[in-house]
Amino acid sequence: MNRPLIFITNDDSLHAKGIAALVEAARPFGEIVVIAPDKPQSGMGHAITINHPLRLQKATIFHDIEAYACSGTPVDCVKLGVYEVLHRKPDLVLSGINHGANSSTNVLYSGTMSAAVEGAMEHIPSIGFSYCDYDAEADFTAAQWVASQLIPKVLKEGLPLGVCLNVNIPKCKIEELKGIEVCRQAYAFWEDRFDKRLDQFGKPYYWLTGTFDSREEATDTDLHYLDQGYATVVPTQFDLTAHQSIQHLKTILS
Amino acid sequence: MNRPLIFITNDDSLHAKGIAALVEAARPFGEIVVIAPDKPQSGMGHAITINHPLRLQKATIFHDIEAYACSGTPVDCVKLGVYEVLHRKPDLVLSGINHGANSSTNVLYSGTMSAAVEGAMEHIPSIGFSYCDYDAEADFTAAQWVASQLIPKVLKEGLPLGVCLNVNIPKCKIEELKGIEVCRQAYAFWEDRFDKRLDQFGKPYYWLTGTFDSREEATDTDLHYLDQGYATVVPTQFDLTAHQSIQHLKTILS
Numbered sequence: 001m002n003r004p005l006i007f008i009t010n011d012d013s014l015h016a017k018g019i020a021a022l023v024e025a026a027r028p029f030g031e032i033v034v035i036a037p038d039k040p041q042s043g044m045g046h047a048i049t050i051n052h053p054l055r056l057q058k059a060t061i062f063h064d065i066e067a068y069a070c071s072g073t074p075v076d077c078v079k080l081g082v083y084e085v086l087h088r089k090p091d092l093v094l095s096g097i098n099h100g101a102n103s104s105t106n107v108l109y110s111g112t113m114s115a116a117v118e119g120a121m122e123h124i125p126s127i128g129f130s131y132c133d134y135d136a137e138a139d140f141t142a143a144q145w146v147a148s149q150l151i152p153k154v155l156k157e158g159l160p161l162g163v164c165l166n167v168n169i170p171k172c173k174i175e176e177l178k179g180i181e182v183c184r185q186a187y188a189f190w191e192d193r194f195d196k197r198l199d200q201f202g203k204p205y206y207w208l209t210g211t212f213d214s215r216e217e218a219t220d221t222d223l224h225y226l227d228q229g230y231a232t233v234v235p236t237q238f239d240l241t242a243h244q245s246i247q248h249l250k251t252i253l254s
Numbered sequence: 255m256n257r258p259l260i261f262i263t264n265d266d267s268l269h270a271k272g273i274a275a276l277v278e279a280a281r282p283f284g285e286i287v288v289i290a291p292d293k294p295q296s297g298m299g300h301a302i303t304i305n306h307p308l309r310l311q312k313a314t315i316f317h318d319i320e321a322y323a324c325s326g327t328p329v330d331c332v333k334l335g336v337y338e339v340l341h342r343k344p345d346l347v348l349s350g351i352n353h354g355a356n357s358s359t360n361v362l363y364s365g366t367m368s369a370a371v372e373g374a375m376e377h378i379p380s381i382g383f384s385y386c387d388y389d390a391e392a393d394f395t396a397a398q399w400v401a402s403q404l405i406p407k408v409l410k411e412g413l414p415l416g417v418c419l420n421v422n423i424p425k426c427k428i429e430e431l432k433g434i435e436v437c438r439q440a441y442a443f444w445e446d447r448f449d450k451r452l453d454q455f456g457k458p459y460y461w462l463t464g465t466f467d468s469r470e471e472a473t474d475t476d477l478h479y480l481d482q483g484y485a486t487v488v489p490t491q492f493d494l495t496a497h498q499s500i501q502h503l504k505t506i507l508s
Contacts, residue, residue, distance in 0.1 A: 040305060042304060042305070043301060043302045043303070043304040043305075044299075044301045045298075045299040045300030045301045045302070045329075045368065046299030046300060046301075046362045046363055046368075047297060047298045047299045047300075047301040047327075047363075048297045048299070048363055048462060049297070049462065050296060050297040050462055051294060051296070051297075053451075053459035053460060053461055054448075054459065054460040054461075054462065055457075055458075055459055055460075056458070056460065073301075075299075075363075076462070079446045079448075079462065080448065080460065082446070083446045083447060083448055084448045084450070084460060105375060105492060107494055108300045108368075108371065108375075108492055108494070109300055109301075109302055109329075114299065114300075114362075117362065117494075121359060121362075121443055122443075150507065153506065153507055157506040157507075159503075160496065160499045160502065160503075162441075163496040165503075166494075180507065182500055182503045182504045182507060183500070184493075184495040184497060184500065185493055185494060185495045187416075187493070189375055189376075192333045192336070192337045193337060194308075194333075194334065194337055194338045196338070197307075203309075204309075204310070205307035205308065205309055206307060206308040206309075206310065206334065206338065207307055207308075208302060208303065208304055208308065208330070208333065233503065233507060234494075234495055235495065235496035235497075235499040235500060235503050236494045236495065236496060237494055237495075237496040237499075238359060238362055238494075239438075239439055239441070240361055240362070240371075240420075240439060240488075240490045240491055240492075240494070241438040241439045241488055241489065241490065241491075242414065242416070242417040242489035242490060242491040243438060243489075245414045245417050245489040245491075246436055246437070246438065246489060248414060249413075249414075249419075249436045249487065249489050250436045252407065252411040253404065253407055253411075253434065253436060253487060
């Protein structure tokens with residue numbers, strides 16, 4: 001029997017510590033092919049590259065594992081993987097392990113999670129992993145353990161059609177992790193701010209910054225469980241229709 | 255009484271014909287401020303610019319209307335608009351009119367629609383408009399008419415919290431338009447293909463291409479109504495949680 005084919009990507013680039021941690025977590029469960037961005041692509045959301053050509057370069061970074069650096073976005077990596085490199089659908093798409101949280105509405109901006117959503121759009125069981133530590137030298141041991149728990153379960157059970165998993169792991173030692181909770185995306189937002197500076201010609205430029213602001217006290221959300229020391233699993237879909245609003249809008253727009 | 259403040263952006267850039275059509279459609283209904291990308295940003299999805307500084311340049315393109323060209327993505331434009339230029343929330347965010355459809359799952363890749371989703375995340379009533387004609391010289395008369403119908407209704411009635419509108423208008427003459435239908439996002443996907451070429455050094459590069467493939471026959475979808483000659487309105491949300499899968503996943507992942 002063939003071993004499962006596992007496709008791995010991320011948004012922090014092929015050179016990030018997090019993707020190496022994910023490759024190691026996945027290694028016991030199948031044959032692995034990696035295509036990851038050749039430079040950081042954080043915050044790229046579901047962007048695809050249509051106005052520039054894409055480049056793909058073979059990489060020896062993981063020694064015995066087939067790997068490529070891609071000039072595009074995480075979603076480009078998934079598309080190139082399925083349609084140009086593998087020429088078939090892998091059994092599992094994994095993305096991450098991201099350096100930093102992708103809980104709550106951060107899922108919208110996250111290149112890591114958009115790669116998993118793209119996998120779901122290809123009807124491939126897909127999981128995005130994010131560790132709540134932005135440090136380039138973060139210790140991924142706890143996140144790696146969570147990945148090693150979830151990967152075989154999803155390979156065995158599959159996922160509902162059109163649904164991928166958004167997995168976040170709190171910054172902690174493995175022995176401090178309280179467990180893994182399935183829950184919903186918290187209703188919380190960035191309070192943005194721009195750091196305005198002047199360049200050498202006196203012209204302004206802006207850096208996007210801000211603080212993340214939780215506006216709800218509910219206890220069934222990813223933010224709540226992360227605060228309590230649990231890893232969180234949010235089933236995440238690409239049907240953006242607000243079905244509950246269709247009737248109301250038929251009334252007010254008629 | 256102050257006139258409503260209407261913020262307008264798009265993803266085809268400040269120089270596209272579609273945004274000029276939207277400015278004209280919105281003009282009777284309020285005071286307008288425009289911030290749009292300085293170059294095409296189609297397919298940028300919900301990308302934000304975090305690894306480069308952003309530039310903002312005042313533009314005279316719309317004569318009497320305050321307008322800026324932004325070096326970033328459509329979502330950057332909304333964030334800069336709210337937090338740096340307006341210093342308050344506008345009463346309405348409009349995005350478009352996009353050159354080309356953003357129906358079905360194209361909503362995920364669309365910079366036009368991601369700007370509207372970002373508006374909803376700021377709790378501002380927001381609408382993205384797309385006309386099903388990619389031509390730079392498309393005739394936006396029918397699309398403009400749809401916008402002029404929906405803008406005053408949304409200004410008066412508001413929208414449900416967390417919901418924006420994805421409006422698509424079929425390519426047609428205004429007298430051919432059958433009406434406006436509120437419906438759901440169709441379950442349809444790109445069958446991707448890469449056009450592989452060799453550069454002057456014999457190295458390969460890839461252009462993303464493909465065909466859009468509808469996999470369902472349902473009659474309550476945006477693709478169905480567009481085919482029938484209706485403009486479509488899909489209420490679109492940023493809560494990506496697949497709530498219906500939480501219980502099932504608790505079982506299979508435990």
